[in-house]
Amino acid sequence: MPHTLPPLPYDMSALEPHITANTLSYHHGKHHQAYVTNLNNLLQGHALENASLEDVIMAAAGKPDMAGIFNNAAQVWNHTFYWNCMKPNGGGQPSAAFKAKIETAFGSWEKFLADFKQAAVTQFGSGWAWLVKDASGALKLLKTGNADLPMAHQMTALLTCDVWEHAYYLDYQNRRPDYVETFLNHLVNWDFVESQM
Template sequence: MSFELPALPYAKNALEPYISEKTLDFHYGKHHNAYVTNLNNLVPGTEFENADLETIVKKAEGGIFNNGAQVWNHTFYFFQFSATPVTEPTGALKAAIDASFGSFDAFKEAFSKAAATLFGSGWAWLVKDAAGKLSIVQTSNAACPLRDGLTPLMTCDVWEHAYYLDKQNLRPKYIEDFFKVLDWKVVESRF
């Protein structure tokens, strides 16, 4: 199976001024694309040659896992944004957030703290467990909650390449702007 860089569902300048076209050129066009290329170079002749990304994320090790998970994580990340986002959850997802965190504002505060305090490179995630309970998890490097049997609903990429061109070392400002382009309609569809 050959993997491809999926086309973005919006123009590269559509998320400005919160995420710049220049950042998308590098983050999506170079970093994400490099993971796709690396994965395509690693899987031929292995047990994962005909596997889908989810199988690779759940079962592979080493370079195949690292690149496969980064392809999955980045695709998941880029596809949750919109130039015209629904900026708050509604319905069953809002009720689940309120039940798990007390309120949407309390959730945003907890999620932002998880993203801001993750040491080094990685991801902050809103996930659902098998019982439907929501929680926030941090993962380092290429790690993905799929591997732990959790269902990811949204993620914030806190590798420096996600924000450094726009925000330099101001990760909290990036996280604040992240919520301005996050489309809760997409998150609800994953719920």
């Protein structure tokens, strides 16, 4: 069955003024859709044609001859996950229990915010900043280039911030730090993040 573009979990204008409907219309309707279309084209007649998105990603990860399939499949997954990491009137803080886990892992809530922002801002070129749970259950930060994602490294994604320029350039131009700070302060859907544990 062909992969499809999942609808956004909120209206196109729901994240304004932090992320505008103009940005989402391009980011979701053009970029995300293009990854879905490319993936379906690449999988036509392929042994993975009817595999789940996650199975496609894991089968293609680390295989140079399947780089196109991996890149498009991972970007379909990454974007779907990113949309769910945000909500209108988001940001703030998670539940007391989850905040305590973050404080244990990073030393303080403020240190976590600073370290996450640093990871997102210092990812050279295009990519993603992640809060992940590793195989031992420990919370860590990860930054990945291009389409790379935690599952390819045996980690569970909890939160991501898209730092490809098309995620923020229409609203923030070259001010990636402002976009990341706004993401943390006003957009993160902590209920979704905690549900991934």
